[in-house]
Amino acid sequence: xxxxxxxxxxxxxxxxxxxxxxxxxxxxxxxxxxxxxxxxxxxxxxxxxxxxxxxxxxxxxxxxxxxxxxxxxxxxxxxxxxxxxxxxxxxxxxxxxxxxxxxxxxxxxxxxxxxxxxxxxxxxxxxxxxxxxxxxxxxxxxxxxxxxxxxxxxxxxxxxxxxxxxxxxxxxxxxxxxxxxxxxxxxxxxxxxxxxx
Amino acid sequence: xxxxxxxxxxxxxxxxxxxxxxxxxxxxxxxxxxxxxxxxxxxxxxxxxxxxxxxxxxxxxxxxxxxxxxxxxxxxxxxxxxxxxxxxxxxxxxxxxxxxxxxxxxxxxxxxxxxxxxxxxxxxxxxxxxxxxxxxxxxxxxxxxxxxxxxxxxxxxxxxxxxxxxxxxxxxxxxxxxxxxxxxxxxxxxxxxxxxxxxxxxxxxxxxxxxxxxxxxxxxxxxxxxxxxxxxxxxxxxxxxxxxxxxxxxxxxxxxxxxxxxxxxxxxxxxxxxxxxxxxxxxxxxxxxxxxxxxxxxxxxxxxxxxxxxxxxxxxxxxxxxxxxxxxxxxxxxxxxxxxxxxxxxxxxxxxxxxxxxxxxxxxxxxxxxxxxxxxxxxxxxxxxxxxxxxxxxxxxxxxxxxxxxxxxxxxxxxxxxxxxxxxxxxxxxxxxxxxxxxxxxxxxxxxxxxxxxxxxxxxxxxxxxxxxxxxxxxxxxxxxxxxxxxxxxxxxxxxxxxxxxxxxxxxxxxxxxxxxxxxxxxxxxxxxxxxxxxxxxxxxxxxxxxxxxxxxxxxxxxxxxxxxxxxxxxxxxxxxxxxxxxxxxxxxxxxxxxxxxxxxxxxxxxxxxxxxxxxxxxxxxxxxxxxxxxxxxxxxxx
Amino acid sequence: xxxxxxxxxxxxxxxxxxxxxxxxxxxxxxxxxxxxxxxxxxxxxxxxxxxxxxxxxxxxxxxxxxxxxxxxxxxxxxxxxxxxxxxxxxxxxxxxxxxx
Numbered sequence: 001x002x003x004x005x006x007x008x009x010x011x012x013x014x015x016x017x018x019x020x021x022x023x024x025x026x027x028x029x030x031x032x033x034x035x036x037x038x039x040x041x042x043x044x045x046x047x048x049x050x051x052x053x054x055x056x057x058x059x060x061x062x063x064x065x066x067x068x069x070x071x072x073x074x075x076x077x078x079x080x081x082x083x084x085x086x087x088x089x090x091x092x093x094x095x096x097x098x099x100x101x102x103x104x105x106x107x108x109x110x111x112x113x114x115x116x117x118x119x120x121x122x123x124x125x126x127x128x129x130x131x132x133x134x135x136x137x138x139x140x141x142x143x144x145x146x147x148x149x150x151x152x153x154x155x156x157x158x159x160x161x162x163x164x165x166x167x168x169x170x171x172x173x174x175x176x177x178x179x180x181x182x183x184x185x186x187x188x189x190x191x192x193x194x195x196x197x
Numbered sequence: 198x199x200x201x202x203x204x205x206x207x208x209x210x211x212x213x214x215x216x217x218x219x220x221x222x223x224x225x226x227x228x229x230x231x232x233x234x235x236x237x238x239x240x241x242x243x244x245x246x247x248x249x250x251x252x253x254x255x256x257x258x259x260x261x262x263x264x265x266x267x268x269x270x271x272x273x274x275x276x277x278x279x280x281x282x283x284x285x286x287x288x289x290x291x292x293x294x295x296x297x298x299x300x301x302x303x304x305x306x307x308x309x310x311x312x313x314x315x316x317x318x319x320x321x322x323x324x325x326x327x328x329x330x331x332x333x334x335x336x337x338x339x340x341x342x343x344x345x346x347x348x349x350x351x352x353x354x355x356x357x358x359x360x361x362x363x364x365x366x367x368x369x370x371x372x373x374x375x376x377x378x379x380x381x382x383x384x385x386x387x388x389x390x391x392x393x394x395x396x397x398x399x400x401x402x403x404x405x406x407x408x409x410x411x412x413x414x415x416x417x418x419x420x421x422x423x424x425x426x427x428x429x430x431x432x433x434x435x436x437x438x439x440x441x442x443x444x445x446x447x448x449x450x451x452x453x454x455x456x457x458x459x460x461x462x463x464x465x466x467x468x469x470x471x472x473x474x475x476x477x478x479x480x481x482x483x484x485x486x487x488x489x490x491x492x493x494x495x496x497x498x499x500x501x502x503x504x505x506x507x508x509x510x511x512x513x514x515x516x517x518x519x520x521x522x523x524x525x526x527x528x529x530x531x532x533x534x535x536x537x538x539x540x541x542x543x544x545x546x547x548x549x550x551x552x553x554x555x556x557x558x559x560x561x562x563x564x565x566x567x568x569x570x571x572x573x574x575x576x577x578x579x580x581x582x583x584x585x586x587x588x589x590x591x592x593x594x595x596x597x598x599x600x601x602x603x604x605x606x607x608x609x610x611x612x613x614x615x616x617x618x619x620x621x622x623x624x625x626x627x628x629x630x631x632x633x634x635x636x637x638x639x640x641x642x643x644x645x646x647x648x649x650x651x652x653x654x655x656x657x658x659x660x661x662x663x664x665x666x667x668x669x670x671x672x673x674x675x676x677x678x679x680x681x682x683x684x685x686x687x688x689x690x691x692x693x694x695x696x697x698x699x700x701x702x703x704x705x706x707x708x709x710x711x712x713x714x715x716x717x718x719x720x721x722x723x724x725x726x727x728x729x730x731x732x733x734x735x736x737x738x739x740x741x742x743x744x745x746x747x748x749x750x751x752x753x754x755x756x757x758x759x760x761x762x763x764x765x766x767x768x769x770x771x772x773x774x775x776x777x778x779x780x781x782x783x784x785x786x787x788x789x790x791x792x793x794x795x796x797x798x799x800x801x802x803x804x805x806x807x808x809x810x811x812x813x814x815x816x817x818x819x820x821x822x823x824x825x826x827x828x829x830x831x832x833x834x835x836x
Numbered sequence: 837x838x839x840x841x842x843x844x845x846x847x848x849x850x851x852x853x854x855x856x857x858x859x860x861x862x863x864x865x866x867x868x869x870x871x872x873x874x875x876x877x878x879x880x881x882x883x884x885x886x887x888x889x890x891x892x893x894x895x896x897x898x899x900x901x902x903x904x905x906x907x908x909x910x911x912x913x914x915x916x917x918x919x920x921x922x923x924x925x926x927x928x929x930x931x932x933x934x935x936x
Contacts (some may be wrong), residue, residue, distance in 0.1 A: 008838055017838045021846045028850060028873050032857035037865060044869050051876050054843070058887040060895050067879070070902050075872070075909050079865075082913040086865070086920060094862040094927055097812060102859045105819045110852030112826045116833065117844035130892040145892045146899070157903040164907030171914025810932040812862050819859055 016057055024050045035091045037083060045076045062139040082172075198249065198257050202276055205242035205286060206325050208235040209293070213318035216311050224310035226301070232314040233297035236321055240290035247283045254689050258331060265334070272402055277331035280687045281538065281694075285328035285468055288542045291672075292460040292549045293321045295665055299553050300452040302662035303560060313353060313450065320346035324461050328468060332402040333392045336469070340433065341385065343462045348378040350457060351449040366445070366512075366758065373445035380442045384432020388469075391425030394418060408475040416481035423482040426473060427489060434466025434522050437496050441758050443519055447511040451556030454511060459518045459552050460545035467525040467541055474534045474693050487616075490530025494611070494619045494626075497523030499755075501629040505636075506751045510555050510566045513637045517592060518548055520630060524607050527619065533610040533696040535687045539680065540603035547591035547599055547673035551634075553666050554585035558641055561655035562648065568637060569738050570653070573646035573731075577655045580663040582642045584670050589638050591673040593631035593717045602677030605710055612709060613702040627713050631720030639729035644736055843884030850877035864916055864926040868909070875905050 008014030027047040034040040048071040055064035096102075130145045132138075146154055212235035216228050246257065260275040278286075297317060304310050323346055327339025352374030359369040367373045396402055398418050399410040411419065430436070435443035446458050457463070470477055470489065477486050497520045504516035521544045528537035559566060561578060575582040591598040594605060604627065611620035648655065657663075688695050698706070728736045742748055753759065806817060854877060857870025879898045886894025920926055 014838050017842065017846075024846075025849055025853065028853045031869050031873065032853055032860065032866075037863075040866060040869055044872065047873070048876065051880060054846075054880050055883050058843075058883045060883045060886065060898075063879075063883055063895050063898050066899065066902060070906055071872075071876075075906060078909055078913055079868075082917065083865075085917055086926070092863050092866070095929060096860050096862065097816060099860075101816060102856050105816065105823055105859055106852050106856035108823045109819070109826060109855055110849060112823070112830050113848035113851065114845050116826075116830050117848050118841050130896075132890050132892060141892060142895060142899075145896060150896050153900060157900055160907050161903060161910075164910040168910035168914040171911070172917040174918075808932065810928060812859075812928045815858055819855060 013057055016053065020050050020053045020057070023047075024054075037086070037092060041076070041079055041083065044079075045072055048072050048076065059138060061137070062142045085172075198246070198278075199259050201242045201246050202257060202259050202278060202329070203261075205239045205246065205290070206276065206322070206329060208239040208242070209318045209321035209325060211235055213315050213322055216315035216318060219311040220315055222311060223308065224305075228311045228314050229297070229301040229304075232318050233294060233301065236290060236294045236297050236318065239321070239325070240287070240294045243283065243286040243290045246278050247287050250278065250280065250283050251686055269400060270396075272332055272334050274335065275331040275403075276329040276335075277404070278329065280690050281468075281471060282328045284538055284542055284687070286325065288545045289321065289324050289328065289461045291668070292545055293317075293324075293456060295669055296452045296456040296460075296549065296553070298665040299455075299556070299662050300450075302659040303452055303556055304450065305659075307450075309353070313350075316346055316349045316353070317452070317456070320350065320457060320462070324465075327465055331404055333395065333404070333407070334402050336472070337385075337388065337392060340388070340429070340465065343457070343465065344378060344381045344385070344433075347381075347446070347453075347457050347462055348374045350453040351377055351446045353450055353453065354448070357448075362758070362762075366754070367448045368445070370448040373442070373448040377442035377446050380439050381432045384429050384439055387425045387427075387432070388429020391422050391427075391429060394422040394425060398422075404472070411475055411479060419476065419479050419481040420485060423473075423476055423479075423485040426469060426476070427485065430466030430469045431492075432466070433469075434463050434526070435519055436466070436492055436522065436526065437499060438757070440496065440500070440519055441754070441761065444512050444515045444754070447509075447515050451511065451552060451559055454515070455549045455552030455556065458515065459548040463518060463522060464525070464541045464545065467522065467529060467537055470526070470529045471534045471538050471541075471694075474529075477529070478532060478693050486530045486532065488530070490527045490611075490616070490619060493523040493526025493528075493530055494622050495523070496520070497527065497626045498622050498629075499523075501626045501633065503751050503754055504633040505629060506748050507633075508568050510558060510568055510571075510637060510641065511552075512566075513568075513633060514548070514551050514555055517551075517630065517634060518544075520626065521548065521592075521604075523626075524604060524623070527623065528607040528610055531610050531614050531616070531619075533607070534694045535684060535696060536603065536606045536610060538687065539683055540607060543591070543599035543603040543673075543676045546669050546676055547588045550584055550666060550669040550673050551588040551592065553669070554581050554588060557581040557658040557662070558585075558655075560658060562653055565653065568640040569647065570651055571641040571648055572644040572736075573642070574648070574655055575642040576646075578642075578657045580657060582638075584663075584666055585638055585642065587670050587673055589634040592634045593721060594627055594713065595631075595717060596714060597674075597677065599673050599676035601714075602680045605713055606680075608713055609698060609702060609706060609709055610696070612705070613698045624713055624716060628716035628720040631717035632724050635721045635724040636728055639724055640736070643729040643731075645731055840884055840888040844881055847877045847881035847884070850874075850880065853877075862928045864919070864928065864931075867928075868912055868916075871908075872905065875901055 009018060024047050027043040027050065030043040031040045031047065034043070049068065052064040052067040052072075055061075055067055130149065132141050212232040215235075216232050219225050219228050250256070257278040258275065260273045262274045263271070264274040265272040276282075297314070300313065300317065304313050307313065320343060323339050323342025325339070327336055327343060330336045330339060352371045355371045355374070357369050357371075359372060362368060392402065395407050398414050399407045401407055401410075432439045443458060443463065447454055449458070476482065477489070500516045500519035500523060504513050504520065507513045507516060521540070525537045525540050525544070528534075528540060557578065558571070558574065558581060561574070561581075562571065565571075587598070591600040594600040608620060608623045608627065611617075611623050702709075726734075730736070750756070806813070808814075851874050854870045854872075854874030857873060858867060861867055861870060879901055882894040882898040882901070884894075886892060886898075916926060919931070923930060925931070
């Protein structure tokens with residue numbers, strides 16, 4: 001077991017896998033545990049980048065790029081913008097659910113899932129529906145499938161993104177002039193003072 | 198012909214439904230009139246059928262429809278109009294018509310007038326099904342139908358409260374109704390078993406098919422079928438030990454007592470034995486038949502003895518009914534079926550007359566039934582007095598009245614069969630019958646006018662009621678004269694009902710008749726000297742007699758009802774109570790309650806999950822996910 | 837050699853971390869972060885399966901999950917901002933108004 005581990009560390013793929021695994025687990029743990037939103041978000045973004053690393057190891061180049069562009073580029077940017085509405089530097093004060101419950105439930109899930117997945121999967125009846133082709137780039141392969149077999153879901157997803165975009169704008173965009181963090185009454189006082197002058 | 202059959206059968210049914218339409222509204226006189234008219238129509242149809250049968254001798258058999266068709270069982274809704282059923286039909290519809298008309302007057306002041314007519318007509322309908330059916334199942338349906346109607350009618354005044362047994366031996370109408378119904382239920386089980394036995398062994402319920410198969414059945418089958426059927430007959434005809442309900446059933450209105458508990462329903466048991474005469478004539482069931490005759494004789498004597506001391510007018514007549522039913526069973530048991538049937542018809546006429554006369558007295562005395570409070574009523578109620586005297590003469594069996602012919606024939610049969618013990622008891626009972634029936638007449642219509650001291654103001658019944666009763670009085674006088682014609686009529690059925698006295702008996706017949714008449718007359722004379730005289734010899738209730746052992750024994754009906762109450766009703770009650778508190782409440786109910794409580798408590802506990810806090814919901818969701826995962830993992834492992 | 841199981845185990849661990857976040861945190865923004873972690877964990881599993889079975893379907897699903905995640909973030913953040921405007925807080929305990 002240990003020998004196997006050591007041997008796999010010697011290969012580039014194995015080394016990268018273990019490195020990414022340790023890092024993502026650590027970073028995501030920070031995300032989940034940190035009191036500071038900024039720390040949490042930063043570690044989340046870093047974790048996302050490392051996950052795209054997994055995709056590259058797995059040969060899903062296009063997926064890795066998309067992960068980088070969408071998650072790290074778009075989603076994390078959205079989060080950072082959203083955070084500007086809230087007070088990001090302040091520590092979050094919250095009554096966390098008791099650790100016992102979290103540990104039991106989360107631990108149980110992890111245990112069961114790990115046990116299930118660690119067990120060797122014997123399933124020879126699984127057949128590739130859309131097999132990858134030798135000597136063809138991943139992006140090309142993905143493109144072929146995405147624009148033939150998955151064209152309709154793809155279009156629907158595009159429409160969904162459009163709808164989400166409009167919804168986001170509408171929800172967040174109203175009353176943009178009002179500050180969410182500062183005391184509203186303070187503003188009013190200033191206004192009153194102005195009027196008095 | 199077929200239409201006449203349907204008219205005879207369904208006219209009472211239509212009358213019942215019509216009266217039921219007005220069941221909840223106040224008294225409407227036309228309900229009674231139309232009901233009576235429809236029963237009268239039914240009588241007319243029956244009479245025409247009877248005449249037709251008498252002249253042509255062709256038995257009418259109709260099959261209205263298929264009723265039950267399941268596997269091998271095929272029962273039709275069919276009717277047979279032969280000599281036996283046509284006799285019953287005519288008697289039933291005639292008495293019913295008169296009782297219906299009588300009830301218009303008698304129930305005059307009752308607020309449930311319409312309901313009464315609905316029940317009464319429904320009873321006639323059930324009785325017609327009973328006598329007309331051509332198979333055992335139809336008979337059973339009618340049998341149960343008359344039972345239900347009897348229950349409804351005995352308990353007609355259900356609102357009367359329960360009394361102590363010392364004050365009123367029948368306790369209350371509803372109690373009496375339940376007693377009658379439950380006792381009949383016990384007997385009906387016997388009857389059902391009998392029907393099942395016959396069906397299993399012959400594969401049919403049709404009378405003619407079953408009877409044709411009888412010679413091929415084994416002796417034990419025949420015997421058990423005969424016994425089981427007779428148990429059913431015992432219940433309906435109130436034979437010992439299932440007799441107590443009949444006297445208690447007198448709690449019902451008097452027309453009901455006259456129609457159901459004297460003339461028609463209680464004779465259904467006798468009818469069943471007569472109807473099944475091919476079975477009871479079999480060699481193999483001779484023992485059962487002799488038992489029937491013995492039991493009948495015993496009941497005749499037993500009931501008459503209780504009637505000797507009874508003070509309640511209606512109960513005396515009820516005992517006499519019981520006693521006469523005993524006579525009928527004695528005749529049927531000895532094989533003289535046609536004599537039993539003839540006595541049944543004659544008895545129906547004079548007993549209905551007696552009851553209706555008793556109803557007049559009761560009506561006049563404002564529901565007072567104690568004979569010791571009456572006396573000398575003949576001055577106020579001449580018509581009723583004449584009717585009651587005629588009926589009592591007929592019952593006592595004095596010459597040329599109905600009872601003379603039919604009852605003497607039965608006594609003669611007992612002599613002819615060589616069963617001299619039965620004969621002796623029956624003769625003795627005839628004397629007792631004469632005594633108690635005239636005791637009742639003398640106590641109510643003769644002697645000192647004791648009612649005056651008690652402040653009663655008796656008045657005669659309506660004229661139309663008295664007129665309506667006249668056919669019964671005439672029939673009570675003349676029925677006996679047609680005995681030979683009737684004999685010729687019924688002999689056409691076949692050999693099984695034919696019964697002839699031997700020459701030896703024939704020679705002695707005159708002497709036998711004289712003996713019976715002499716005994717009856719001495720009974721009447723005894724009653725006259727004891728109860729009818731006025732002045733210094735006038736009858737006074739006597740403390741010393743009333744405290745005597747035999748008097749106590751008889752007035753308490755040999756303590757049979759008390760025995761039933763203490764040794765059957767009460768232990769049954771105790772067992773029921775125990776099963777209720779121990780089994781039903783602790784096990785059955787508790788199980789159901791706990792299931793309900795489990796769900797209630799679960800709901801109560803899980804209600805707290807609904808905090809409105811999303812975080813808590815997420816925790817629960819995670820718990821559910823974990824459980825599902827565990828289940829999936831385990832099932833994956835197992836597969 | 838790194839097998840499919842290795843990836844699946846990593847994916848499971850990451851998913852559980854996300855679950856722990858969902859269970860533990862009361863701040864809505866942190867719940868969003870935890871949800872993202874869970875989605876990504878699933879994506880890893882899809883990509884790994886796709887690789888080891890030589891089938892593109894897994895990657896397709898991962899794409900769509902990314903699209904869904906992006907929409908979810910867009911709409912979700914909008915809602916968060918509205919909520920914050922209304923209540924001045926993103927803590928679930930403060931937002932619990934429907935008590936059963």
